Amino acid sequence: MALVRWRTPAALTVVVLTGTLTACGDGGEVDAFTLGYFPNITHAPALVGVEQGTFADALGEDVAFDTQTFNAGPDAINALFSGEVDATFIGPNPAINGWAESEGTALRIVAGSTSRGGALVTQPDITSVEDLEGATLSTPQLGNTQDVALRYWAAEQGWDFDTEGGGDISIVPQENPEIISAFVDGEIDGAWVPEPHASRLVLEGDGNVLVDETDEWPDTDGEFVTTHLIVNADFLDNHPEAVERLVAGHVETVDWINDNPAEARDVANTHFEALSGAPLNDAVLESAFDNLEFTVDPIADSLRGSAEHAEEVGLLDPVDLDGIYALDPLNTVLDERGDTTVAGFSGSTG
Structure with a gap:
């Protein structure tokens, strides 16, 4: 589709x-x-x-x-x-x-x-890819640029997932302000978001940049x-x-x-x-x-x-x-x- x-x-x-x-x-x-x-x-x-x-x-x-x-x-x-x-x-x-x-x-x-300006930011206790299995992660919208980036990256890790939030990891689209609140409240384990939301998760939510999207584009020098x-x-x-x-x-x-x-x-x-x-x-x-x-x-x-x-x-x-x-x-x-x-x-x- x-x-x-x-x-x-x-x-x-x-x-x-x-x-x-x-x-x-x-x-x-x-x-x-x-x-x-x-x-x-x-x-x-x-x-x-x-x-x-x-x-x-x-x-x-x-x-x-x-x-x-x-x-x-x-x-x-x-x-x-x-x-x-x-x-x-x-x-x-x-x-x-x-x-x-x-x-x-x-x-x-x-x-x-x-x-x-895109990144996967996780809770401070999530410091490796292995820590993410079973996690709940958010993106701004199903099928938007960051959502595609997260799903493609997750597929490269060998994880199963679907558009309903099921699978080895749960990907749950939310609007950016909701992502910030959910992250600060500990309701989600991380989010793949654009700036300035990535910086907000780091500076306001003590988040950890687990994946900087620039590293995912070696053929275009980041x-x-x-x-x-x-x-x-x-x-x-x-x-x-x-x-x-x-x-x-x-x-x-x-x-x-x-x-x-x-x-x-x-x-x-x-x-x-x-x-x-x-x-x-x-x-x-x-x-x-x-x-x-x-x-x-x-x-x-x-x-x-x-x-x-x-x-x-x-x-x-x-x-x-x-x-x-x-x-x-x-x-x-x-x-x-x-x-x-x-x-x-x-x-x-x-």
Whole structure:
């Protein structure tokens, strides 16, 4: 079965055709643009770019810039399909599922954003893999990026498990705030989570990083896509100039974050507080940023790897990802800046 069946193929056809409702078709120009993202530090380029007005400036004063935030990948994908948003920051596995569900018609990846930042954090008395057999472990959502990572890793250990929480280990999806509470209260033995939640488990729950996900990607030197930027495919076809301007704002933001890490943490936290109601404490924020890499390189090989991992644990039917990348707008921007261009699969820049 496919990982998440959010809509039937017929419904997808309808919503994809309406994917440019926010745009004016004359001359490829747009009068409105809506960007989606999550209130997560793994989406720091979105937090910073929105807070500083970089995206709005890049799109131009004649474009009404708006945003929409999400807590789950399926919601963001459905909003992209329906035209509620024109582009969104999102994790790799929801993008893979959206691509598979729409049979490659509904979305394109136009840039990377964030790498690294995933870990299996366990209770302090669990110090080895052997200690985990029979344990209860959590992930943010069935089939999400961290869930696939945990299930693939567990399969490599030779353990049996299922989607109902049974087996040699029990994998129980919970929302991130629930994971933190359950861990602190001793209700779960560990969790595979992204930043800043991994750092929160360590610093607030005295947790132990049993598996740093960077160690699970030797073929890409520890780099793996955590967040990337995707666009509605019809919007890209009809308004490539707007997408290129958005990407230019994204490149500018990522460069600024990497050049100004301390200030970037503050800006991201300010926007995070506005979205969530409370800021992250300084220690968690610094730890989270230290465990992340911000890059516009999509790290394509890791995306294919994520799809293969999901297939191997029975959460995704085999899927052909060729064509999922549309990197010409990004590479145009990088070339104009004198920066190194990036590649999709098999060395292709398309």
